[in-house]
Amino acid sequence: MLFYPCVLASNDQIYPVMLSYFSNPARFAAFARPAEKVAIGVAVLAVAVGATLGLVFSPEDYQQGHTVRIMYVHVPAAMMAQVAFGFIALMSLTAFVWRHSLADACARAAAGPGAIFAFLTLLTGSIWGHPTWGAWWVWDARLTSALILFLTYIGYIAVWEMGDDKARSARLARVVGLLGFINVPIVKFSVDWWNTLHQPASILRLDGPTIHPSMLAPLFAMMIAYAALFAWFVFVAVRAEILERRVERAARPAPSRPIAAEEGGALG
Amino acid sequence: MAGFVAFAGATLARDAAIAFKAGGGWLLGLVFYAIFVTLAAFAIGPEAAALRPNAVAIIWLAALFALQFAAADMFTADFDDGTLKVLASEQSSLLPYVIGKTAAVFLVSAAPLILATPAALSLFAVPASAVWSMTPAIAVGALGLILAALAASAINTALVGGGRFAAILAAPLSVPVLIFGVGASRLVLAGEGVWTADFQLLAASVLFLGVAAPGFAVLSLRLGLE
Numbered sequence: 001m002l003f004y005p006c007v008l009a010s011n012d013q014i015y016p017v018m019l020s021y022f023s024n025p026a027r028f029a030a031f032a033r034p035a036e037k038v039a040i041g042v043a044v045l046a047v048a049v050g051a052t053l054g055l056v057f058s059p060e061d062y063q064q065g066h067t068v069r070i071m072y073v074h075v076p077a078a079m080m081a082q083v084a085f086g087f088i089a090l091m092s093l094t095a096f097v098w099r100h101s102l103a104d105a106c107a108r109a110a111a112g113p114g115a116i117f118a119f120l121t122l123l124t125g126s127i128w129g130h131p132t133w134g135a136w137w138v139w140d141a142r143l144t145s146a147l148i149l150f151l152t153y154i155g156y157i158a159v160w161e162m163g164d165d166k167a168r169s170a171r172l173a174r175v176v177g178l179l180g181f182i183n184v185p186i187v188k189f190s191v192d193w194w195n196t197l198h199q200p201a202s203i204l205r206l207d208g209p210t211i212h213p214s215m216l217a218p219l220f221a222m223m224i225a226y227a228a229l230f231a232w233f234v235f236v237a238v239r240a241e242i243l244e245r246r247v248e249r250a251a252r253p254a255p256s257r258p259i260a261a262e263e264g265g266a267l268g
Numbered sequence: 269m270a271g272f273v274a275f276a277g278a279t280l281a282r283d284a285a286i287a288f289k290a291g292g293g294w295l296l297g298l299v300f301y302a303i304f305v306t307l308a309a310f311a312i313g314p315e316a317a318a319l320r321p322n323a324v325a326i327i328w329l330a331a332l333f334a335l336q337f338a339a340a341d342m343f344t345a346d347f348d349d350g351t352l353k354v355l356a357s358e359q360s361s362l363l364p365y366v367i368g369k370t371a372a373v374f375l376v377s378a379a380p381l382i383l384a385t386p387a388a389l390s391l392f393a394v395p396a397s398a399v400w401s402m403t404p405a406i407a408v409g410a411l412g413l414i415l416a417a418l419a420a421s422a423i424n425t426a427l428v429g430g431g432r433f434a435a436i437l438a439a440p441l442s443v444p445v446l447i448f449g450v451g452a453s454r455l456v457l458a459g460e461g462v463w464t465a466d467f468q469l470l471a472a473s474v475l476f477l478g479v480a481a482p483g484f485a486v487l488s489l490r491l492g493l494e
Contacts, residue, residue, distance in 0.1 A: 148440050155437045163427045172490040173429050176437065179419060179484050183440055186476070188442040191467065194451075 023100050025242045032235040038237060044182050044229035050221030058215050067131045072218050074124040077117045081149060084114030084230060085181060087154065092177030094171070102238070104170040108160055109237030116154035121146050141191040148187045148266055152180040188248040272364045279368025280375070287376040291409055297377035298384060298407060299306035304330035305388045316393035323392030324402070324453045331381055331390070332413055339417035340434045342369055343425040343489065354492050362486045370418055370482065370490035377411040394457065401456045405467060408451035412474035415481040416441035422485035426492020441481075444473040 022028045054072040061068035088107045095103035100210070125143060126136045138141065143261035159176045287294040308326040312318050346352040355365055385406050386399035420438035427433070451466035 135373070148443055152440050155440065158433060158436055159423070159427060162433060167490065169427065171494065172423055172488060175488050175491065176423060177486055179480075180440065182480065186473070187440060187443050190447045190469070190473070194447050206451070 002258050023098070023102055025102060025221055025245075028102060030243050033064055033132050036239070037236045039228045039232035043225050044230060046221050046225035049227055050218045053221060054218035060217050061140070067128060068215075070124055070128040071120045071215075073224045074121065074128055075219060076223040077120040077124060078146065079223060080226045081114055081121050081146070082184075083150070083227070084110045084117060085149065085184065086235075088128075088177045090179030092174040092181075096174045096178070098262055101170065101180075102242075104173065105238045105250035106234060107173065108170075109234045109241065110230075111153060111160065112237070115157060116197060117151065118146065118150040122148040122150060141188070144185070144194070146186040147150045148191075149184055152184060156180055163186060177187055196210065219252040272361075273286065275364035275366035276371070279365050280371045283307060283369060283372030284375055287372070292374040292413035294332050294380065297334045298380040299388055301312050301334040301381050301384065301388075303411075304333060305391060309391055315477075316451075319392045320394060323389055323394055324390050324450055324457065326392070327385060327402075327406070328390050328409070328446060328450050331410060332446060335373075335378060335410060335413045336417045336420075336435055336438055339373050339421050339425070340415055341397060342373055342418070347425050347489075351397070352489060353493055356490065362489055363482060364483045366418070366422075366485045373414050373418075374411060378407075378414060382407050382410055397408055398457055402453045405435055405449055405452040405456060405470065408467075408471055409445055409452075410440065410443035412449070412470070412477050413442055415474065416445065419481040419484045419488070422488040422492075426488045441477070445470065445477070449487045 016214070022031065050072060054069055056073075058069070060066055089108045091107035091110070092105045094100065095107065122143075129138065129143075130136050156173065156176050159173045160169050163172070305326060308322070308330070309319065312322055312326075329472075330337045343352065346355075356362055359365070382403060385402060389399040390396065418432065419439045419441065420434040420436075423437055424434035441462065448466050448470035452462075452464055452470050455466055456462055
Protein backbone atom coordinates (compact mmCIF):
# COMPACT_ATOMS: atom_id res chain seq x y z
CA MET A 1 0.00 0.00 0.00
CA LEU A 2 1.51 3.18 -1.21
CA PHE A 3 0.11 5.45 1.43
CA TYR A 4 0.60 3.19 4.45
CA PRO A 5 4.12 1.80 4.35
CA CYS A 6 4.13 0.95 8.03
CA VAL A 7 7.28 0.10 9.96
CA LEU A 8 7.58 -1.71 13.24
CA ALA A 9 9.09 0.75 15.69
CA SER A 10 11.26 -0.36 18.60
CA ASN A 11 8.35 -0.13 21.05
CA ASP A 12 6.36 -2.61 18.91
CA GLN A 13 3.93 0.04 17.74
CA ILE A 14 3.00 0.16 14.09
CA TYR A 15 3.53 3.72 13.05
CA PRO A 16 2.44 5.09 9.68
CA VAL A 17 5.67 6.82 8.75
CA MET A 18 4.78 8.18 5.34
CA LEU A 19 1.40 9.37 6.52
CA SER A 20 2.81 11.52 9.30
CA TYR A 21 5.60 12.72 7.04
CA PHE A 22 3.22 13.99 4.36
CA SER A 23 0.64 15.26 6.83
CA ASN A 24 2.72 18.41 6.90
CA PRO A 25 1.29 20.54 4.10
CA ALA A 26 4.60 22.23 3.32
CA ARG A 27 6.31 18.85 2.90
CA PHE A 28 3.40 17.54 0.85
CA ALA A 29 3.56 20.54 -1.46
CA ALA A 30 7.32 20.17 -1.82
CA PHE A 31 6.84 16.52 -2.78
CA ALA A 32 3.82 17.16 -5.00
CA ARG A 33 5.44 19.79 -7.22
CA PRO A 34 7.99 17.41 -8.85
CA ALA A 35 5.62 14.42 -8.50
CA GLU A 36 3.02 16.26 -10.58
CA LYS A 37 5.48 16.61 -13.41
CA VAL A 38 6.39 12.93 -13.26
CA ALA A 39 2.72 11.94 -13.20
CA ILE A 40 1.70 14.07 -16.17
CA GLY A 41 4.80 12.92 -18.07
CA VAL A 42 3.96 9.27 -17.46
CA ALA A 43 0.34 9.95 -18.45
CA VAL A 44 1.24 11.59 -21.76
CA LEU A 45 3.82 8.93 -22.59
CA ALA A 46 1.48 6.06 -21.70
CA VAL A 47 -1.37 7.57 -23.74
CA ALA A 48 0.96 7.88 -26.72
CA VAL A 49 2.12 4.27 -26.38
CA GLY A 50 -1.36 2.95 -25.59
CA ALA A 51 -3.08 4.84 -28.40
CA THR A 52 -0.47 3.79 -30.96
CA LEU A 53 -0.60 0.14 -29.91
CA GLY A 54 -4.37 0.20 -29.53
CA LEU A 55 -5.29 2.02 -32.73
CA VAL A 56 -2.60 0.68 -35.07
CA PHE A 57 -0.95 -2.50 -33.87
CA SER A 58 -3.65 -4.35 -31.97
CA PRO A 59 -5.81 -6.70 -34.04
CA GLU A 60 -9.50 -6.40 -34.71
CA ASP A 61 -11.75 -8.69 -32.75
CA TYR A 62 -13.03 -11.60 -34.85
CA GLN A 63 -16.58 -10.80 -33.81
CA GLN A 64 -16.60 -7.12 -32.90
CA GLY A 65 -14.25 -5.69 -35.53
CA HIS A 66 -12.82 -2.25 -34.82
CA THR A 67 -15.31 -1.48 -32.06
CA VAL A 68 -13.23 -3.61 -29.69
CA ARG A 69 -10.79 -0.69 -29.53
CA ILE A 70 -13.30 1.16 -27.33
CA MET A 71 -12.10 -1.24 -24.66
CA TYR A 72 -8.85 0.72 -24.37
CA VAL A 73 -10.69 3.80 -23.12
CA HIS A 74 -13.58 2.03 -21.41
CA VAL A 75 -11.93 -0.55 -19.17
CA PRO A 76 -9.31 1.82 -17.63
CA ALA A 77 -12.06 4.38 -16.92
CA ALA A 78 -14.15 1.74 -15.15
CA MET A 79 -11.11 0.61 -13.16
CA MET A 80 -10.16 4.15 -12.12
CA ALA A 81 -13.75 5.06 -11.21
CA GLN A 82 -13.64 2.26 -8.64
CA VAL A 83 -10.07 2.91 -7.53
CA ALA A 84 -10.88 6.60 -6.99
CA PHE A 85 -13.79 5.76 -4.72
CA GLY A 86 -11.59 3.35 -2.79
CA PHE A 87 -9.11 6.19 -2.42
CA ILE A 88 -11.88 8.49 -1.17
CA ALA A 89 -12.88 5.88 1.40
CA LEU A 90 -9.27 5.36 2.52
CA MET A 91 -8.73 9.11 2.87
CA SER A 92 -12.08 9.48 4.66
CA LEU A 93 -11.04 6.82 7.14
CA THR A 94 -7.65 8.50 7.59
CA ALA A 95 -9.32 11.86 8.15
CA PHE A 96 -11.78 10.26 10.53
CA VAL A 97 -9.14 8.54 12.66
CA TRP A 98 -6.33 11.13 12.61
CA ARG A 99 -8.53 14.20 12.11
CA HIS A 100 -6.23 15.50 9.48
CA SER A 101 -7.49 18.07 7.01
CA LEU A 102 -4.99 17.11 4.31
CA ALA A 103 -6.71 13.71 4.05
CA ASP A 104 -10.02 15.54 3.58
CA ALA A 105 -8.43 17.57 0.82
CA CYS A 106 -7.18 14.35 -0.84
CA ALA A 107 -10.64 12.77 -0.68
CA ARG A 108 -12.24 15.90 -2.11
CA ALA A 109 -9.64 16.11 -4.88
CA ALA A 110 -10.38 12.52 -5.94
CA ALA A 111 -14.14 13.05 -6.21
CA GLY A 112 -14.13 15.19 -9.35
CA PRO A 113 -11.90 12.96 -11.49
CA GLY A 114 -13.64 9.88 -10.03
CA ALA A 115 -17.03 11.17 -11.15
CA ILE A 116 -15.63 11.96 -14.59
CA PHE A 117 -14.16 8.45 -14.85
CA ALA A 118 -17.54 7.00 -13.83
CA PHE A 119 -19.28 9.15 -16.42
CA LEU A 120 -16.73 8.16 -19.09
CA THR A 121 -17.34 4.51 -18.20
CA LEU A 122 -21.05 4.96 -18.83
CA LEU A 123 -20.51 7.01 -21.99
CA THR A 124 -17.91 4.77 -23.66
CA GLY A 125 -19.79 1.68 -22.51
CA SER A 126 -22.91 3.03 -24.14
CA ILE A 127 -21.07 3.79 -27.40
CA TRP A 128 -19.59 0.29 -27.29
CA GLY A 129 -22.91 -1.31 -26.39
CA HIS A 130 -24.77 0.12 -29.35
CA PRO A 131 -22.97 -1.86 -32.10
CA THR A 132 -22.24 -4.87 -29.87
CA TRP A 133 -25.51 -5.47 -28.06
CA GLY A 134 -27.76 -3.40 -30.35
CA ALA A 135 -28.79 -0.99 -27.61
CA TRP A 136 -27.33 2.17 -26.05
CA TRP A 137 -28.32 0.98 -22.63
CA VAL A 138 -29.28 -2.36 -21.14
CA TRP A 139 -30.18 -2.97 -17.50
CA ASP A 140 -27.28 -5.27 -16.97
CA ALA A 141 -25.71 -5.76 -13.57
CA ARG A 142 -22.41 -4.05 -14.27
CA LEU A 143 -23.97 -1.11 -16.09
CA THR A 144 -26.41 -0.62 -13.27
CA SER A 145 -23.75 -0.70 -10.58
CA ALA A 146 -21.61 1.73 -12.60
CA LEU A 147 -24.62 4.03 -12.71
CA ILE A 148 -25.13 3.73 -8.96
CA LEU A 149 -21.42 4.44 -8.43
CA PHE A 150 -21.83 7.61 -10.50
CA LEU A 151 -24.86 8.62 -8.39
CA THR A 152 -22.83 7.96 -5.25
CA TYR A 153 -20.13 10.30 -6.56
CA ILE A 154 -22.79 12.96 -7.19
CA GLY A 155 -24.04 12.59 -3.62
CA TYR A 156 -20.50 12.78 -2.25
CA ILE A 157 -19.66 15.89 -4.27
CA ALA A 158 -22.98 17.46 -3.24
CA VAL A 159 -22.00 17.11 0.44
CA TRP A 160 -18.87 19.18 -0.24
CA GLU A 161 -20.69 21.78 -2.30
CA MET A 162 -24.00 22.17 -0.43
CA GLY A 163 -22.84 23.18 3.03
CA ASP A 164 -21.75 26.74 3.74
CA ASP A 165 -19.40 25.71 6.56
CA LYS A 166 -16.39 24.03 4.97
CA ALA A 167 -15.19 22.31 8.15
CA ARG A 168 -18.61 20.77 8.71
CA SER A 169 -18.85 19.66 5.08
CA ALA A 170 -15.46 17.98 5.47
CA ARG A 171 -16.58 16.08 8.58
CA LEU A 172 -19.81 14.88 6.94
CA ALA A 173 -18.05 14.02 3.68
CA ARG A 174 -16.01 11.47 5.68
CA VAL A 175 -19.25 9.74 6.72
CA VAL A 176 -20.69 9.80 3.19
CA GLY A 177 -17.41 8.53 1.68
CA LEU A 178 -17.36 5.53 4.01
CA LEU A 179 -21.09 4.82 3.68
CA GLY A 180 -20.87 4.99 -0.11
CA PHE A 181 -17.87 2.67 -0.12
CA ILE A 182 -19.74 0.07 1.94
CA ASN A 183 -22.81 0.39 -0.26
CA VAL A 184 -21.17 0.00 -3.67
CA PRO A 185 -20.27 -3.73 -3.32
CA ILE A 186 -23.71 -4.46 -1.85
CA VAL A 187 -25.38 -2.82 -4.83
CA LYS A 188 -23.04 -4.75 -7.10
CA PHE A 189 -24.09 -8.01 -5.47
CA SER A 190 -27.79 -7.20 -5.64
CA VAL A 191 -27.80 -6.20 -9.29
CA ASP A 192 -25.70 -9.29 -10.09
CA TRP A 193 -28.55 -11.26 -8.65
CA TRP A 194 -31.06 -9.08 -10.49
CA ASN A 195 -29.80 -9.48 -14.04
CA THR A 196 -26.55 -10.24 -15.85
CA LEU A 197 -25.61 -9.87 -19.48
CA HIS A 198 -22.14 -8.30 -19.32
CA GLN A 199 -19.21 -10.61 -19.98
CA PRO A 200 -17.39 -11.96 -16.91
CA ALA A 201 -13.97 -10.64 -15.88
CA SER A 202 -11.28 -11.59 -18.36
CA ILE A 203 -8.08 -9.94 -17.03
CA LEU A 204 -7.94 -10.59 -13.30
CA ARG A 205 -8.49 -14.33 -13.21
CA LEU A 206 -6.81 -17.11 -11.30
CA ASP A 207 -5.95 -19.04 -14.49
CA GLY A 208 -4.36 -16.02 -16.16
CA PRO A 209 -5.77 -13.46 -18.59
CA THR A 210 -7.88 -14.68 -21.50
CA ILE A 211 -6.99 -11.72 -23.70
CA HIS A 212 -4.21 -12.02 -26.25
CA PRO A 213 -1.00 -10.08 -25.36
CA SER A 214 -1.42 -7.84 -28.44
CA MET A 215 -4.59 -6.48 -26.86
CA LEU A 216 -3.37 -6.66 -23.29
CA ALA A 217 -0.33 -4.41 -23.91
CA PRO A 218 -2.29 -1.33 -25.06
CA LEU A 219 -4.85 -1.96 -22.33
CA PHE A 220 -2.18 -1.91 -19.64
CA ALA A 221 -0.61 1.18 -21.18
CA MET A 222 -3.94 2.98 -21.03
CA MET A 223 -4.51 1.82 -17.45
CA ILE A 224 -1.15 3.32 -16.48
CA ALA A 225 -2.10 6.51 -18.34
CA TYR A 226 -5.43 6.85 -16.53
CA ALA A 227 -3.85 6.11 -13.15
CA ALA A 228 -1.10 8.68 -13.75
CA LEU A 229 -3.66 11.24 -14.86
CA PHE A 230 -5.62 10.60 -11.68
CA ALA A 231 -2.50 11.01 -9.56
CA TRP A 232 -1.65 14.25 -11.38
CA PHE A 233 -5.13 15.61 -10.79
CA VAL A 234 -5.07 14.77 -7.07
CA PHE A 235 -1.59 16.29 -6.59
CA VAL A 236 -2.59 19.51 -8.36
CA ALA A 237 -5.93 19.81 -6.57
CA VAL A 238 -4.46 19.17 -3.11
CA ARG A 239 -1.64 21.62 -3.71
CA ALA A 240 -4.18 24.20 -4.89
CA GLU A 241 -6.18 23.56 -1.72
CA ILE A 242 -3.06 24.10 0.44
CA LEU A 243 -2.36 27.38 -1.35
CA GLU A 244 -5.98 28.46 -1.05
CA ARG A 245 -5.92 27.88 2.70
CA ARG A 246 -2.69 29.81 2.95
CA VAL A 247 -4.34 32.71 1.13
CA GLU A 248 -7.38 32.53 3.42
CA ARG A 249 -5.15 32.52 6.48
CA ALA A 250 -3.14 35.45 5.18
CA ALA A 251 -6.32 37.43 4.52
CA ARG A 252 -7.55 36.92 8.08
CA PRO A 253 -6.50 39.54 10.64
CA ALA A 254 -3.43 38.47 12.59
CA PRO A 255 -4.09 36.88 16.00
CA SER A 256 -2.91 38.75 19.07
CA ARG A 257 -0.18 36.19 19.67
CA PRO A 258 1.32 33.55 17.37
CA ILE A 259 -0.71 30.32 17.65
CA ALA A 260 1.48 27.88 15.77
CA ALA A 261 4.75 27.86 13.95
CA GLU A 262 4.43 27.84 10.16
CA GLU A 263 6.56 24.73 9.82
CA GLY A 264 4.72 21.62 11.03
CA GLY A 265 1.63 23.54 12.13
CA ALA A 266 -1.88 22.33 11.41
CA LEU A 267 -3.59 23.39 8.21
CA GLY A 268 -6.00 26.31 8.12
CA MET B 269 -29.85 -1.25 29.22
CA ALA B 270 -32.94 -0.05 31.06
CA GLY B 271 -31.86 3.52 30.40
CA PHE B 272 -31.37 2.70 26.74
CA VAL B 273 -34.90 1.30 26.38
CA ALA B 274 -36.41 4.14 28.41
CA PHE B 275 -34.72 6.80 26.25
CA ALA B 276 -35.73 5.07 23.00
CA GLY B 277 -39.26 4.53 24.30
CA ALA B 278 -39.61 8.16 25.40
CA THR B 279 -38.48 9.35 21.95
CA LEU B 280 -40.96 7.02 20.28
CA ALA B 281 -43.80 8.05 22.58
CA ARG B 282 -43.09 11.76 22.10
CA ASP B 283 -42.89 11.52 18.29
CA ALA B 284 -45.97 9.34 18.06
CA ALA B 285 -47.89 11.75 20.30
CA ILE B 286 -46.85 14.72 18.15
CA ALA B 287 -47.80 12.91 14.94
CA PHE B 288 -51.15 11.50 16.07
CA LYS B 289 -52.39 14.45 18.15
CA ALA B 290 -51.56 17.48 16.07
CA GLY B 291 -52.40 18.33 12.48
CA GLY B 292 -52.67 14.79 11.11
CA GLY B 293 -48.96 14.60 10.28
CA TRP B 294 -49.14 10.81 10.29
CA LEU B 295 -51.47 10.94 7.26
CA LEU B 296 -48.94 12.66 5.01
CA GLY B 297 -47.01 9.51 4.01
CA LEU B 298 -50.22 7.58 3.45
CA VAL B 299 -51.78 10.33 1.33
CA PHE B 300 -48.62 10.63 -0.75
CA TYR B 301 -48.65 6.85 -1.25
CA ALA B 302 -52.33 6.84 -2.26
CA ILE B 303 -51.86 9.72 -4.71
CA PHE B 304 -48.80 8.10 -6.28
CA VAL B 305 -50.63 4.78 -6.77
CA THR B 306 -53.73 6.49 -8.19
CA LEU B 307 -51.79 8.65 -10.63
CA ALA B 308 -49.75 5.63 -11.75
CA ALA B 309 -53.00 3.81 -12.54
CA PHE B 310 -54.09 6.77 -14.66
CA ALA B 311 -50.77 6.69 -16.47
CA ILE B 312 -50.95 2.96 -17.20
CA GLY B 313 -54.60 2.80 -18.23
CA PRO B 314 -57.72 0.98 -17.02
CA GLU B 315 -57.12 -2.48 -18.53
CA ALA B 316 -56.51 -5.17 -15.92
CA ALA B 317 -54.06 -6.91 -18.24
CA ALA B 318 -51.86 -3.80 -18.27
CA LEU B 319 -52.30 -2.96 -14.58
CA ARG B 320 -51.58 -6.34 -13.00
CA PRO B 321 -47.97 -6.83 -14.16
CA ASN B 322 -47.08 -3.29 -12.98
CA ALA B 323 -48.73 -3.55 -9.58
CA VAL B 324 -45.65 -4.63 -7.60
CA ALA B 325 -43.27 -2.12 -9.18
CA ILE B 326 -45.61 0.85 -8.73
CA ILE B 327 -46.45 -0.05 -5.14
CA TRP B 328 -42.77 -0.38 -4.18
CA LEU B 329 -41.88 2.92 -5.81
CA ALA B 330 -44.81 4.59 -4.08
CA ALA B 331 -43.67 3.16 -0.75
CA LEU B 332 -40.06 4.23 -1.38
CA PHE B 333 -40.93 7.84 -2.16
CA ALA B 334 -43.61 8.10 0.53
CA LEU B 335 -41.20 6.87 3.21
CA GLN B 336 -38.34 9.07 2.00
CA PHE B 337 -40.77 11.95 2.07
CA ALA B 338 -41.86 11.04 5.60
CA ALA B 339 -38.32 10.46 6.90
CA ALA B 340 -36.54 13.34 5.14
CA ASP B 341 -37.13 15.85 7.93
CA MET B 342 -37.22 13.48 10.90
CA PHE B 343 -34.32 15.26 12.65
CA THR B 344 -34.83 18.80 11.38
CA ALA B 345 -37.14 20.11 14.14
CA ASP B 346 -35.02 18.67 16.96
CA PHE B 347 -31.86 19.98 15.34
CA ASP B 348 -33.22 23.49 14.78
CA ASP B 349 -34.83 24.08 18.18
CA GLY B 350 -31.81 22.80 20.13
CA THR B 351 -33.43 19.62 21.49
CA LEU B 352 -30.75 17.51 19.88
CA LYS B 353 -27.97 19.61 21.40
CA VAL B 354 -29.42 19.15 24.87
CA LEU B 355 -29.90 15.41 24.35
CA ALA B 356 -26.38 15.02 22.97
CA SER B 357 -24.85 16.79 25.95
CA GLU B 358 -26.84 15.01 28.67
CA GLN B 359 -26.97 11.47 27.21
CA SER B 360 -23.95 9.21 26.80
CA SER B 361 -25.21 8.03 23.40
CA LEU B 362 -27.67 9.23 20.79
CA LEU B 363 -28.26 5.67 19.57
CA PRO B 364 -31.48 5.13 21.58
CA TYR B 365 -32.77 8.46 20.31
CA VAL B 366 -32.13 7.42 16.67
CA ILE B 367 -33.71 4.01 17.25
CA GLY B 368 -36.75 5.63 18.88
CA LYS B 369 -37.05 8.02 15.94
CA THR B 370 -36.87 5.13 13.45
CA ALA B 371 -39.52 3.20 15.36
CA ALA B 372 -41.71 6.31 15.40
CA VAL B 373 -41.45 6.75 11.61
CA PHE B 374 -42.26 3.06 11.19
CA LEU B 375 -45.30 3.28 13.46
CA VAL B 376 -46.56 6.63 12.20
CA SER B 377 -45.83 6.49 8.46
CA ALA B 378 -45.01 2.91 7.44
CA ALA B 379 -47.72 1.03 9.37
CA PRO B 380 -50.67 2.80 7.66
CA LEU B 381 -48.93 2.30 4.34
CA ILE B 382 -48.46 -1.43 4.97
CA LEU B 383 -52.13 -1.74 5.93
CA ALA B 384 -53.17 0.16 2.78
CA THR B 385 -51.14 -2.09 0.45
CA PRO B 386 -53.89 -4.75 -0.03
CA ALA B 387 -56.22 -1.95 -1.15
CA ALA B 388 -53.57 -0.67 -3.56
CA LEU B 389 -53.13 -4.19 -4.96
CA SER B 390 -56.90 -4.41 -5.46
CA LEU B 391 -56.75 -1.16 -7.46
CA PHE B 392 -54.25 -2.89 -9.73
CA ALA B 393 -56.61 -5.77 -10.45
CA VAL B 394 -54.84 -8.31 -8.24
CA PRO B 395 -57.36 -10.99 -7.09
CA ALA B 396 -58.75 -10.45 -3.58
CA SER B 397 -57.45 -13.83 -2.43
CA ALA B 398 -53.83 -12.70 -2.99
CA VAL B 399 -53.85 -9.11 -1.69
CA TRP B 400 -52.56 -9.94 1.83
CA SER B 401 -49.75 -12.22 0.66
CA MET B 402 -47.38 -9.29 -0.03
CA THR B 403 -47.70 -7.87 3.49
CA PRO B 404 -44.59 -9.55 5.02
CA ALA B 405 -42.36 -8.36 2.18
CA ILE B 406 -43.62 -4.78 2.24
CA ALA B 407 -43.43 -4.67 6.06
CA VAL B 408 -39.78 -5.79 6.12
CA GLY B 409 -38.96 -3.63 3.11
CA ALA B 410 -40.57 -0.54 4.64
CA LEU B 411 -38.21 -0.85 7.60
CA GLY B 412 -35.26 -1.06 5.18
CA LEU B 413 -36.42 1.98 3.23
CA ILE B 414 -36.78 3.96 6.46
CA LEU B 415 -33.28 2.92 7.55
CA ALA B 416 -31.83 4.07 4.20
CA ALA B 417 -33.69 7.37 4.53
CA LEU B 418 -32.55 7.63 8.17
CA ALA B 419 -28.84 7.79 7.39
CA ALA B 420 -29.43 10.19 4.49
CA SER B 421 -31.70 12.42 6.52
CA ALA B 422 -29.21 12.64 9.40
CA ILE B 423 -26.42 13.66 7.01
CA ASN B 424 -28.69 16.16 5.30
CA THR B 425 -29.84 17.71 8.58
CA ALA B 426 -26.31 17.96 9.93
CA LEU B 427 -25.11 19.55 6.70
CA VAL B 428 -27.73 22.12 5.76
CA GLY B 429 -30.51 21.70 8.33
CA GLY B 430 -33.11 20.24 5.97
CA GLY B 431 -34.37 20.09 2.42
CA ARG B 432 -34.74 17.50 -0.29
CA PHE B 433 -31.04 16.76 -0.71
CA ALA B 434 -31.48 13.59 1.40
CA ALA B 435 -33.14 11.85 -1.55
CA ILE B 436 -29.85 11.89 -3.52
CA LEU B 437 -28.04 10.14 -0.68
CA ALA B 438 -30.86 7.70 0.10
CA ALA B 439 -31.32 6.50 -3.49
CA PRO B 440 -28.15 4.33 -3.72
CA LEU B 441 -28.82 2.90 -0.24
CA SER B 442 -32.36 1.91 -1.20
CA VAL B 443 -31.34 -0.05 -4.31
CA PRO B 444 -30.86 -3.51 -2.68
CA VAL B 445 -34.11 -3.19 -0.71
CA LEU B 446 -35.99 -2.23 -3.85
CA ILE B 447 -34.53 -5.05 -5.96
CA PHE B 448 -35.14 -7.82 -3.43
CA GLY B 449 -38.43 -6.36 -2.20
CA VAL B 450 -39.89 -6.32 -5.71
CA GLY B 451 -38.46 -9.80 -6.34
CA ALA B 452 -39.98 -11.24 -3.16
CA SER B 453 -43.34 -9.58 -3.87
CA ARG B 454 -43.46 -10.90 -7.45
CA LEU B 455 -42.67 -14.41 -6.24
CA VAL B 456 -45.30 -14.39 -3.51
CA LEU B 457 -47.96 -13.12 -5.94
CA ALA B 458 -46.93 -15.87 -8.35
CA GLY B 459 -47.72 -18.39 -5.63
CA GLU B 460 -44.13 -19.26 -4.66
CA GLY B 461 -44.73 -18.63 -0.96
CA VAL B 462 -43.31 -16.00 1.39
CA TRP B 463 -39.99 -17.58 2.40
CA THR B 464 -38.23 -17.32 -0.97
CA ALA B 465 -34.58 -16.58 -1.70
CA ASP B 466 -35.51 -13.00 -2.58
CA PHE B 467 -37.29 -12.55 0.73
CA GLN B 468 -34.27 -13.87 2.60
CA LEU B 469 -31.98 -11.48 0.72
CA LEU B 470 -34.42 -8.64 1.43
CA ALA B 471 -34.28 -9.52 5.12
CA ALA B 472 -30.46 -9.67 4.94
CA SER B 473 -30.26 -6.22 3.31
CA VAL B 474 -32.58 -4.79 5.94
CA LEU B 475 -30.57 -6.40 8.75
CA PHE B 476 -27.39 -4.91 7.31
CA LEU B 477 -28.97 -1.47 7.10
CA GLY B 478 -30.27 -1.99 10.63
CA VAL B 479 -26.70 -2.43 11.84
CA ALA B 480 -25.08 0.28 9.71
CA ALA B 481 -27.62 3.09 9.30
CA PRO B 482 -28.30 4.03 12.97
CA GLY B 483 -24.56 4.20 13.69
CA PHE B 484 -23.90 6.43 10.68
CA ALA B 485 -26.91 8.57 11.63
CA VAL B 486 -25.61 9.08 15.20
CA LEU B 487 -22.18 9.92 13.82
CA SER B 488 -23.58 12.47 11.37
CA LEU B 489 -25.77 14.15 13.98
CA ARG B 490 -22.80 14.43 16.36
CA LEU B 491 -20.63 15.89 13.59
CA GLY B 492 -23.39 18.34 12.73
CA LEU B 493 -23.52 19.51 16.35
CA GLU B 494 -19.75 20.04 16.64
